[in-house]
Amino acid sequence: MKSLKKVLYSQKAAPYVFVLPFLLSFMFFWIYPLFSTVKMSFQSILPGQVEWIGLENYQKLLKDRVFHLAIKNSFTYMFWTLVLLIPFPMIYACIMDGKLVKAKGLFKALLYLPALTSVVVAGTMFRLMFAEMETSQMNQIVQWLGFGPIKWLKGKYTGMFALLLVACWRWTGVNMLYYLSGLKNIDNSLYESAEIDGASGFKKFLYIQLPLLKPTTIYVLTISIYAGLAMFLESFMLWNGNASPNNIGLTIVGYLYRRGIEKNQLGYASAVGLVLLAIALFINIIQLIWNGTFKKEER
Amino acid sequence: MKKKLLSMLLCIVMLASLFAACGKKDDADNKEPGTQQGNDEGTDEGNDDAGDEEGEATAITTVGPDSGTKMEMWTFVELHSQFYAEMLNLWNEQNPDKQIQITFTTYPYGDMHNKLLMSNQAGTGAPDLCDIEISQFPNFMQGEVQFRELNEFVDKYRDDIVPARLEIYSKDGKEYGAPTHVGATVMFYNTEILEKYGVDYTTIKTWDDYTEAAKKVAEGSNGEVYMTSVDTGGTDWLWVAMAEYGEDYTTDEGAPNIELQSIKNMLNMQKGWLDEGLAIVSPGGHVDLEEGFANLGDGKIASFPKAMWFMSRFLNYLPEMAGKWAIAPCPVFEEGQPRSVGIGGTGTVVSLQSKNADLAAEFITFAKLSYEGNVKIWEVLGFDTCNTEIWSDPEITSDTSNQYIAYFVNNPFDALNEIKDEIGVIKVGKINPAISEQFNLTILNNVFENGADIDEELKMAQEQLELEDY
Numbered sequence: 001m002k003s004l005k006k007v008l009y010s011q012k013a014a015p016y017v018f019v020l021p022f023l024l025s026f027m028f029f030w031i032y033p034l035f036s037t038v039k040m041s042f043q044s045i046l047p048g049q050v051e052w053i054g055l056e057n058y059q060k061l062l063k064d065r066v067f068h069l070a071i072k073n074s075f076t077y078m079f080w081t082l083v084l085l086i087p088f089p090m091i092y093a094c095i096m097d098g099k100l101v102k103a104k105g106l107f108k109a110l111l112y113l114p115a116l117t118s119v120v121v122a123g124t125m126f127r128l129m130f131a132e133m134e135t136s137q138m139n140q141i142v143q144w145l146g147f148g149p150i151k152w153l154k155g156k157y158t159g160m161f162a163l164l165l166v167a168c169w170r171w172t173g174v175n176m177l178y179y180l181s182g183l184k185n186i187d188n189s190l191y192e193s194a195e196i197d198g199a200s201g202f203k204k205f206l207y208i209q210l211p212l213l214k215p216t217t218i219y220v221l222t223i224s225i226y227a228g229l230a231m232f233l234e235s236f237m238l239w240n241g242n243a244s245p246n247n248i249g250l251t252i253v254g255y256l257y258r259r260g261i262e263k264n265q266l267g268y269a270s271a272v273g274l275v276l277l278a279i280a281l282f283i284n285i286i287q288l289i290w291n292g293t294f295k296k297e298e299r
Numbered sequence: 300m301k302k303k304l305l306s307m308l309l310c311i312v313m314l315a316s317l318f319a320a321c322g323k324k325d326d327a328d329n330k331e332p333g334t335q336q337g338n339d340e341g342t343d344e345g346n347d348d349a350g351d352e353e354g355e356a357t358a359i360t361t362v363g364p365d366s367g368t369k370m371e372m373w374t375f376v377e378l379h380s381q382f383y384a385e386m387l388n389l390w391n392e393q394n395p396d397k398q399i400q401i402t403f404t405t406y407p408y409g410d411m412h413n414k415l416l417m418s419n420q421a422g423t424g425a426p427d428l429c430d431i432e433i434s435q436f437p438n439f440m441q442g443e444v445q446f447r448e449l450n451e452f453v454d455k456y457r458d459d460i461v462p463a464r465l466e467i468y469s470k471d472g473k474e475y476g477a478p479t480h481v482g483a484t485v486m487f488y489n490t491e492i493l494e495k496y497g498v499d500y501t502t503i504k505t506w507d508d509y510t511e512a513a514k515k516v517a518e519g520s521n522g523e524v525y526m527t528s529v530d531t532g533g534t535d536w537l538w539v540a541m542a543e544y545g546e547d548y549t550t551d552e553g554a555p556n557i558e559l560q561s562i563k564n565m566l567n568m569q570k571g572w573l574d575e576g577l578a579i580v581s582p583g584g585h586v587d588l589e590e591g592f593a594n595l596g597d598g599k600i601a602s603f604p605k606a607m608w609f610m611s612r613f614l615n616y617l618p619e620m621a622g623k624w625a626i627a628p629c630p631v632f633e634e635g636q637p638r639s640v641g642i643g644g645t646g647t648v649v650s651l652q653s654k655n656a657d658l659a660a661e662f663i664t665f666a667k668l669s670y671e672g673n674v675k676i677w678e679v680l681g682f683d684t685c686n687t688e689i690w691s692d693p694e695i696t697s698d699t700s701n702q703y704i705a706y707f708v709n710n711p712f713d714a715l716n717e718i719k720d721e722i723g724v725i726k727v728g729k730i731n732p733a734i735s736e737q738f739n740l741t742i743l744n745n746v747f748e749n750g751a752d753i754d755e756e757l758k759m760a761q762e763q764l765e766l767e768d769y
Contacts, residue, residue, distance in 0.1 A: 046443070049443055
């Protein structure tokens with residue numbers, strides 16, 4: 001009894017007791033599946049027949065053109081989401097933070113609204129908007145601009161455009177909120193002293209807001225890289241299933257789903273998943289080292 | 300240095316937990332009130348409640364007395380469960396000592412097959428009885444088959460049933476699925492259009508005749524009406540061609556072999572039609588879709604090949620076109636070739652997880668293979684039954700009050716009996732889902748939409764297919 005009390009009251013043990021629930025759930029739901037996936041990626045898994053097949057799954061991945069296409073699609077998508085979903089939300093946030101904008105709450109709510117909409121509903125709406133009929137909304141618009149109707153979801157570039165439009169519609173508001181909260185952390189006295197020195201609004205953005213938003217940018221960059229690579233649902237909904245013509249909408253996770261769930265090759269799908277993890281980790285660690293996140297805090 | 304390592308580790312942990320965050324977020328989004336349309340097929344496999352809660356299942360009905368043995372059944376077409384319900388009532392009448400109560404659930408096509416695959420893999424959650432579409436069937440034959448072998452139950456009806464239809468749902472001589480229909484492919488002709496442009500469909504015997512007729516239609520209508528639409532999302536045309544030449548895109552060993560003369564001939568011919576403006580590409584990819592039905596209803600195309608089961612689509616989607624469509628054997632490349640091929644099908648399986656597998660097997664073979672069952676299959680579903688005696692039973696074939704017989708210009712059974720001995724069989728093996736995927740997603744799109752070279756496309760797809768297991 002006494003020893004138990006001693007443990008509980010010990011300053012050294014207490015923190016571990018507090019984090020124990022997290023650690024347990026983390027071990028159970030994340031570490032275990034991670035290792036299990038690694039194990040499965042070396043196996044062929046069928047009902048009642050689980051065999052070790054060594055590196056066969058990975059060797060197949062190397063030769064699998066559809067998988068390479070999926071990686072390419074995911075990368076293109078990730079690249080464009082980074083280009084579109086980091087600078088623009090940052091600028092919007094800075095504008096929103098300025099004194100010129102009225103009814104800030106309303107705008108914030110409106111821009112955040114798409115993130116609350118289910119992707120399933122939104123994807124279905126976008127699919128109908130991008131339908132190949134002359135009467136679909138997007139074709140009405142391009143015809144009004146003087147172009148012929150386009151088979152949006154059958155072409156490589158138009159298909160990617162549709163995917164990116166969904167992404168921008170959905171995530172701009174969310175990223176903007178991250179930046180807004182980042183801006184709130186900037187000390188007002190910096191602006192005041194800048195004003196005394198006669199800095200313009202643009203100078204203030206360049207020399208105060210941009211550098212001080214760096215931690216936010218790193219965070220947004222890190223999650224955007226992963227989110228871009230792991231995109232699946234948007235494509236699934238836009239093409240009403242996991243099958244797009246010429247696989248223009250196939251992503252890495254889409255391929256994982258096709259192999260693991262639709263074709264019952266869980267071993268092969270595990271290998272696909274691990275490659276995704278490796279790619280995401282690799283890019284992000286490079287990015288974080290490059291941004292100096294691992295350097296000692298300089299204070 | 301140590302600190303650096305630690306922070307690296309923490310970063311990995313952070314990333315790993317992102318997987319968690321993202322996964323959870325999606326879930327949370329989908330549970331928003333009013334937007335309960337489920338989507339995460341990946342996460343709710345085998346979860347029986349998923350259907351109820353997400354509104355995914357389109358219909359759930361329970362049929363039979365409460366005192367009966369309780370069973371679950373999944374289908375992917377609601378009409379199928381109506382048929383089973385009628386057969387269940389008949390069963391319960393005839394077998395007072397073996398009463399059954401079945402809860403039927405209809406899921407969307409992809410969801411249902413994925414759920415069943417996962418339930419088999421997990422060893423729990425599968426229904427007692429389940430419909431499986433033929434192109435998905437090979438996925439379930441891998442590893443140790445998780446279904447009850449039906450041979451002893453089929454024996455009672457074996458002599459009456461087309462053997463090839465039992466064979467396609469078997470592995471190593473063990474039959475696992477009860478077949479629904481033959482799926483004989485025929486040509487559907489819109490006689491109203493053809494008559495207008497001076498074409499008599501009964502004189503079309505070869506594809507050359509067909510092409511000539513197509514020219515008449517195109518000229519007569521100033522290119523407004525087309526003879527047919529070619530598919531970018533379906534392989535029916537290719538199956539017809541393979542059956543006519545007696546080829547098959549899988550070898551006896553189950554290996555892919557898609558660089559066939561029959562396929563090249565068909566694709567070249569279709570491409571020629573497109574170039575000459577005699578045909579269009581099917582809106583949406585194939586005929587059996589809302590866009591396809593709209594295309595037929597608008598009188599855009601005059602004909603198309605499809606299996607007999609497409610008759611029910613006419614009744615459901617195009618009732619106003621009654622009396623306009625006729626059914627005839629498919630044209631051939633060279634006279635004397637067989638004029639049909641069996642396409643499509645649904646095998647009903649009994650899960651090994653079922654507590655009453657024997658009773659379920661006894662019921663399902665009765666429902667789908669008995670004479671009464673086959674009559675019902677024709678009456679309710681309008682399928683060309685596996686018991687071909689029905690095809691020549693005058694009581695059935697001359698019953699003009701039947702909705703299917705009443706709809707068409709000629710009697711469907713006349714066309715069926717004409718091709719009865721010419722219905723080819725294309726093997727469906729482990730590699731078939733991958734082959735269909737190659738054609739439906741890549742080859743056909745590239746050939747018909749992007750003008751790619753046919754031989755080149757087939758060669759590239761063949762290389763890709765050889766990487767698959769078979």
